[in-house]
């Protein structure tokens with residue numbers, strides 16, 4: 001799992017280059033962003049011009065007592081101030097809407113990316129990490145684009161122009177101000193380094209915290225059933241404490257930079273005042289120039305002070321960009337082929353040819369989990385797959401729909417390698433239902449017709465398909481729900497019993513009308529009689545469908561046309577149940593262990609169709 005400690009690090013690019021990766025998202029709104037920056041720059045220039053007017057006022061009307069000119073001067077300063085305020089307002093107006101547009105685009109692209117990335121990616125990444133990147137990091141980038149980048153550029157320019165003007169009044173004053181304020185840049189640099197590391201750490205820790213919340217909310221039933229609430233709280237509190245410590249370190253770093261940001265300009269002001277008085281007494285500087293100098297230094301104070309903050313913002317934005325692009329940069333290994341083959345109407349002949357598979361994180365010394373599987377399913381045949389626990393049955397069933405790709409060999413439908421079909425076409429041929437039935441917080445109807453985007457919602461055909469699928473899955477219980485098939489089922493369908501959820505998941509697979517149906521023990525929570533009814537209905541309605549079903553119970557095996565035994569990474573026996581019982585000792589051993597398991601299950605009442613806790617594993 002990818003967490004704070006083992007996030008794959010993004011390429012180490014210089015900060016500017018790293019942030020430049022946001023450009024494709026900003027491109028559509030770049031004109032408005034530039035206009036926003038120009039408004040901010042004009043606002044700064046207006047602010048810088050006020051001391052110049054002041055200088056003229058002090059030199060002329062004030063010293064000469066010219067009241068009319070003084071009134072004009074004061075009026076001019078007022079107008080400059082109003083224009084500055086207008087420009088600040090314009091800056092906000094220009095950047096606000098485009099930055100939310102960029103945020104929207106990034107978020108939808110990120111979501112689309114998550115949808116496209118293969119299951120192997122989701123195996124490695126914690127959901128909380130993805131959630132915090134999607135929400136916090138993208139929001140931070142919006143703020144960076146709207147304010148951070150504009151203010152950083154404009155404030156640096158303001159400082160440069162302001163410093164030139166300070167030097168113009170007297171080089172000694174300008175130099176004093178610059179020399180005293182120069183350490184700010186070193187302080188800013190040191191701050192950058194510390195704060196950058198801390199910012200990354202805190203964003204990762206926030207992601208871990210989000211994962212913990214998500215896991216415990218998701219697994220609330222398991223936590224309650226095992227009385228692990230307290231333990232989960234202790235773990236959560238520990239993580240929250242680590243985040244708090246990081247935030248405190250961040251605050252300390254910000255505190256220090258602020259200390260220098262406030263102290264150094266104050267020292268600079270005091271020294272400049274001393275130098276200014278000496279210069280004025282020596283006749284090298286006029287009083288008007290000294291007044292204007294201090295007015296200018298005051299204007300420059302905020303840009304000077306803000307630089308440290310803006311640098312930290314820059315680093316936060318860089319970190320957020322890295323975190324977002326870590327996901328965008330992930331290589332998608334399961335994609336459409338360059339020259340796809342079209343199968344059209346499929347017969348449903350499914351074959352595994354010398355299939356090898358190993359998970360990405362498997363140790364090099366380990367042999368392949370699937371180590372040369374050969375298995376052929378004839379069109380319309382129902383094949384049960386049996387094997388000891390952990391033998392790789394579930395893994396094998398993920399290969400036809402390309403949830404994972406084989407590492408060697410091939411899986412074919414009607415002789416065509418599944419990797420030669422587009423994913424869209426492949427998934428119209430292959431339907432799946434899993435033991436852990438995942439449903440969405442939508443109506444029963446939407447859940448069941450999930451794979452039938454071709455059907456017009458509410459049409460007679462959609463209704464027919466829905467009803468037929470529900471009938472095959474023996475899911476008549478939906479009519480008892482408050483709004484029938486229009487009842488919105490709770491998050492992940494947890495308001496339903498385990499068997500009810502499984503039946504809806506099966507109905508969903510049936511409604512998709514695949515030619516190859518892969519069932520990963522989707523009837524485990526049903527009683528044996530209901531299982532037989534479902535299998536009969538499946539046979540009748542889906543006579544042309546080739547079915548590969550993982551069997552954990554002898555009853556499932558008996559309902560199949562043939563059975564395949566998976567052992568040591570290979571299919572070591574295929575045949576009719578009765579023949580295999582006679583011929584294969586290994587098969588007898590597996591079946592007797594299934595029988596023992598079924599008996600134990602019956603004792604516990606596990607095979608009855610009753611409300612069950614979530615099957616999700618949660619590590620409190």
Ligand SMILES: Nc1ncnc2c1ncn2[C@@H]1O[C@H](COP(=O)(O)OP(=O)(O)OP(=O)(O)O)[C@@H](O)[C@H]1O
Pocket residue numbers: 123359360361369387388389390391392393394395396
């Ligand atoms: N996503 C994964 N990443 C790494 N290893 C995995 C992953 N999923 C399963 N495994 C490992 O692969 C092996 C086979 O798992 P699989 O679920 O395919 O077996 P199974 O025969 O279906 O088991 P069971 O009968 O208990 O459901 C197990 O050792 C498991 O730990």
